[in-house]
Amino acid sequence: MSSKRRPTTPDFSAQPMTIEIGPAHPATHGIVRFTAQLDGEVVAAMETEIGYLHRGFEKEAENSTYIQIIPYTDRLNYVSPLINNVGYSMAVEKLFDIEVPRRAEFARVIMSEVSRITDHLTCNGATAMEVGAMTVFLYFIKAREYLWEVVEEVTGARLTTNWTRIGGNANDLPDGFLEMLRERLLKVSDVLDEGEKLVLKNKIFIDRMKDVGILSKERALEYAFTGPLLRAAGVPYDLRREDSYSVYDEMDFEIPVGTVGDCYDRFLVRQEEMKQSISIIRQAMDKLPPGDFMNRDRRVFYPDKAKVYGNIEGLIDHFKIVMEGPKPPPGESYTAVEGGNGEVGFYLVSDGSGKPVKCRVRPPCLNYVQAVPEMTIGHYVADIVPIFGSINMIGGELER
Amino acid sequence: MPPLTALIKKDFPKLYLDSHAQHGDETVSIKRAGMLELFLFLKDDPRCKFDMMIDLTAVDYLPRSPRFEMVYHFKSSPLHHRLRVKIPLEESACQVDSIEPLWVAADWYERECWEMYGIDFQGHPNLKFLLRYEGFQGHPLRKDYDKLLMQPLVPMRPVAERHDYGEVFQYVQEPPPSVPEQEPS
Numbered sequence: 001m002s003s004k005r006r007p008t009t010p011d012f013s014a015q016p017m018t019i020e021i022g023p024a025h026p027a028t029h030g031i032v033r034f035t036a037q038l039d040g041e042v043v044a045a046m047e048t049e050i051g052y053l054h055r056g057f058e059k060e061a062e063n064s065t066y067i068q069i070i071p072y073t074d075r076l077n078y079v080s081p082l083i084n085n086v087g088y089s090m091a092v093e094k095l096f097d098i099e100v101p102r103r104a105e106f107a108r109v110i111m112s113e114v115s116r117i118t119d120h121l122t123c124n125g126a127t128a129m130e131v132g133a134m135t136v137f138l139y140f141i142k143a144r145e146y147l148w149e150v151v152e153e154v155t156g157a158r159l160t161t162n163w164t165r166i167g168g169n170a171n172d173l174p175d176g177f178l179e180m181l182r183e184r185l186l187k188v189s190d191v192l193d194e195g196e197k198l199v200l201k202n203k204i205f206i207d208r209m210k211d212v213g214i215l216s217k218e219r220a221l222e223y224a225f226t227g228p229l230l231r232a233a234g235v236p237y238d239l240r241r242e243d244s245y246s247v248y249d250e251m252d253f254e255i256p257v258g259t260v261g262d263c264y265d266r267f268l269v270r271q272e273e274m275k276q277s278i279s280i281i282r283q284a285m286d287k288l289p290p291g292d293f294m295n296r297d298r299r300v301f302y303p304d305k306a307k308v309y310g311n312i313e314g315l316i317d318h319f320k321i322v323m324e325g326p327k328p329p330p331g332e333s334y335t336a337v338e339g340g341n342g343e344v345g346f347y348l349v350s351d352g353s354g355k356p357v358k359c360r361v362r363p364p365c366l367n368y369v370q371a372v373p374e375m376t377i378g379h380y381v382a383d384i385v386p387i388f389g390s391i392n393m394i395g396g397e398l399e400r
Numbered sequence: 401m402p403p404l405t406a407l408i409k410k411d412f413p414k415l416y417l418d419s420h421a422q423h424g425d426e427t428v429s430i431k432r433a434g435m436l437e438l439f440l441f442l443k444d445d446p447r448c449k450f451d452m453m454i455d456l457t458a459v460d461y462l463p464r465s466p467r468f469e470m471v472y473h474f475k476s477s478p479l480h481h482r483l484r485v486k487i488p489l490e491e492s493a494c495q496v497d498s499i500e501p502l503w504v505a506a507d508w509y510e511r512e513c514w515e516m517y518g519i520d521f522q523g524h525p526n527l528k529f530l531l532r533y534e535g536f537q538g539h540p541l542r543k544d545y546d547k548l549l550m551q552p553l554v555p556m557r558p559v560a561e562r563h564d565y566g567e568v569f570q571y572v573q574e575p576p577p578s579v580p581e582q583e584p585s
Contacts, residue, residue, distance in 0.1 A: 051531040058516075059540055063547055094423045221477060224452045224505035237477055333423045334455075334473055334484065347471065349459055362455040362473070370508045399531055 004211045005378030006042050016044065019381070023052050027130060027385045030395025032369065034384065041380050046373040050399055057400040061359035065325025066092050069359060071162040076361060077397040079122045080115035080340035081161045082108075082151070087337035089164040090245065091346035094335050095328035096166065098300065103291035104168040105247045110181070110284045111163065112246075112337075113277040114151060117188065118144045119340025119392070120228075120270040120277075127267060127389035128199055131208040136195045143191035146184045153177060166326055167301065168294030178285050185278050192274055200268075209264040213375040213387035216261060223371045226364050227342025229391060232269045233261035239338040250287065251280045263390040300326045325354030341365055341392055365391070365398040402426045404483055407447060412438055417488070427484040435487060436497050442474060442483070443502055450474035450483065453503035456510065458489075458517045462543035467491040468519060472499075489519065498524035516541040 022033040031052035037045040057076070061069045073088045074081040086108050093100060100108075125140030148158040153174055155161040163170050199205040215223070220233040230237050238255045240248040256272035258265030294301060298317055307314030330352040336345035342364030349358040368391040375387050401409070405419040408428050415438055418429040430438055442450045455473040466488040474483045487496060498521040500506045510521045511530040518539040521527060529536075535554035538545050 051529070051533065054531040056540065059545075059547055062543075097423070219504075221451050222504050224454055224475075224503065226452075235477060242480060331422050332425070332427075334425055334482075336454075343454065345455055345473070347455065347457065347473070357461065358457075358459045360455070360457045360471075366508055367505050370505070 004383075005214075021384065023049075027388060029126065029388070029393055030398065032388075032393065032395075032398075034372075036376075036381060036384070038381060041382075043376050043379060043381055043384070046376055048369055048372055050369060052399070053395040054399040055396075057361065058359055062356060065354045066166060066328070066356065067321070067325055069356075070164065071160065073361075074160045074162055075396050076363075076400065077119070077339055077341065077344070077394045078159055079394060080119035081159055082111045082115040082155075082163060083119075083337060083339045084344060085161060085164040086112055086246075087335060087339070087344045088346050089166055090337065091333055091335035091348050092166045092326075092328065094333040095331060095348055095350050096297075096299065096326070098167045098295055098297055100168055101292045101295060102247070102289050103172075104293050104295075106284050106288045107169055107173050107293065108164065109246055109248065109251070110173075110281050110288075111151070111154065113281045113284070114147050114181075116277050116340050117274045118147050118151075120274050121147075121188075123340075123389070123392035124195070124267055124270050127209075127263070127386060128195070128205070130385045130389050132204055133199050133202070136198050139191050139195050139198075143188045146187050150177075150181050150184055153180065165294060165300070167297055168292070172293040173288075178288070181281065181285065185281060189275070189278055192271065196271060206264065208383075208386055209267060209390075210262060211260070212263045212379060212383050213390060214260055214262045215371060215375050219371075219374070220261065224367050225342065225371070226367075227338065227340075228266055228269050228273065229261075229342065229368060231256060232258035232265040234258060239336055239343055243336065245335075245337060247284075248280075251283050253280050263386045266390040327352060327354050336362065339364060339397075341368070341394065341397065344397075361397075361400055363397045363400060365393050369393055369398060404428070404448065404481070408438065411441065425484055426482065427486060429486045429488065432487050432489065432493075432496055436499070436502075438485075439499055439502055442485075448483075449476045449479050451477055453499065453505045453509075454482075456499075456506055456513060458513050458519055458541075460517065460541065460543045465490065468494055468517065470496055470513075470519070494518065495520035495522055497522050500524055515539070518542065 017038045018035060019038060020033065020035050022028040023031045033049040035047045036043045057072055060072060070085060070088060073084040076084045121140040121144045125137040129137035151161060152158050154177065155163040215233060217233045217235055220230050221235065226237065234257050236255045236257050241255060253276045256269050258269050302321055303314040303317045308318045328350045330350055332349045334345055334347045336343045343362060344364060345362030347360040348356050351357050372388060376384055402421050404426055405428055409416045415430045415434055417431060420427050442448045452475040454475045457471050459469045459471060461467060468489040470487040470489060472485040496519065498510055500510060508530055510524055511527060513519055514521055514527055515529050515532045516539060536551055
């Protein structure tokens with residue numbers, strides 16, 4: 001297996017040329033600026049500049065109650081918002097030491113996996129489009145739409161879901177949901193096969209993706225890669241197995257790993273992960289237990305309307321939760337979930353008041369974008385596009 | 401006492417300050433002077449093997465002294481354990497040693513922490529703005545920075561000579577693996 005990289009020399013034979021790619025360039029997906037120095041057509045040096053989408057999530061979170069932060073987490077990785085919701089809620093539940101009912105856990109697993117599929121569909125579809133396979137993009141976006149209709153059915157919104165709560169979910173899975181999801185999964189599974197038939201044996205696609213953007217296992221670990229990129233480099237690291245949070249230990253699934261760590265491996269790993277997610281969803285739907293969707297602990301649960309209007313205790317509980325927010329005991333917690341892109345971690349520090357002292361998000365993308373120059377140098381300038389496509393940079397999560 | 405905490409307390413009695421394992425997260429607080437020694441130990445010792453620097457951030461506890469606290473999260477992929485290391489920092493001496501030479505992932509995290517909290521990372525090769533822009537005043541994540549504060553307009557800057565590629569990553573072609581000649585059987 002030979003890499004397509006060329007050795008570069010700092011003293012160029014030809015006059016070096018500096019080109020700017022981005023910030024608003026179709027291939028940069030979000031808003032990122034690359035400044036590349038070219039030796040002929042080969043990238044010899046590269047610098048990445050980010051910060052165009054920084055919204056001050058952490059500052060805003062420090063001035064909001066624990067419940068008010070949940071909608072902000074939708075806007076982190078906005079193609080798989082439900083996983084962020086789940087991760088954040090788990091971090092707060094850890095602070096409170098609150099149990100989540102089993103039915104709510106299964107519902108969270110189902111919705112997280114639906115989100116993972118939408119995330120990977122977006123990434124793989126866009127990557128395929130950028131190397132010329134427009135049809136795959138259209139098919140995958142169609143499949144993503146099938147799933148977003150499911151998400152809309154449950155949460156009321158396609159992207160800005162705001163679905164989990166501290167100690168459970170906002171609502172139960174609606175009637176007829178399981179039948180709808182089963183039917184949609186069959187359709188999505190067909191689309192995945194269709195897309196694979198179109199590209200995986202296509203010479204143009206393979207030429208553009210294979211041996212491009214290799215990052216070795218050792219370097220990937222040093223860059224603290226997580227998620228599909230680390231697995232593509234050959235490390236079977238998946239938090240669903242490592243930490244087996246929620247009810248993932250009851251699910252039977254495999255962790256696909258790549259061999260080389262190039263763009264082609266990343267595509268295949270994501271493709272296989274979607275199939276595994278479909279299998280997880282089917283298992284979770286079969287095992288879905290009856291029960292409540294929310295822990296009715298009065299520290300976090302909005303009391304029923306009848307109680308709010310009917311007795312003084314209910315009214316006070318409601319007022320306290322709305323005005324001051326739930327108050328976890330002082331302490332700190334770090335919780336990580338396997339997001340669409342890798343380890344999405346939430347580090348919370350509480351001083352016993354209704355607002356966190358610190359609400360930190362560990363963004364998986366930051367490590368990937370940081371490593372883009374190292375993956376790109378030595379490749380042709382056109383290879384920036386598949387390399388950057390394969391890391392699935394999501395601006396909202398990268399810059400928070 | 402959890403095993404890693406006990407190990408650090410035994411091997412680094414001069415650095416060790418405090419520890420807890422709240423909610424199951426193993427946490428050790430250490431002193432700043434000589435911190436790199438401990439981090440090197442965490443990375444290389446066969447009982448620790450923390451090969452992944454997962455997260456790095458700071459927390460501002462304003463009225464309290466020491467005011468800041470650096471928080472590092474580590475994960476070991478071969479041994480599957482996690483550790484949180486905290487370093488309290490006084491406002492008058494808010495600087496720590498950069499761990500970028502040990503874990504390259506810390507590069508951007510330290511840049512972010514530097515611009516958001518004004519904590520200086522000594523030995524960092526390329527300490528410049530990551531999410532903020534040149535001309536931004538103050539450190540936005542400090543507790544005494546007002547959320548509604550307006551920033552002054554910055555003048556237009558020339559595009560040229562803005563870039564410093566730093567240490568250019570050199571790709572050296574590896575020699576093809578030599579295939580041992582097989583004796584015809």
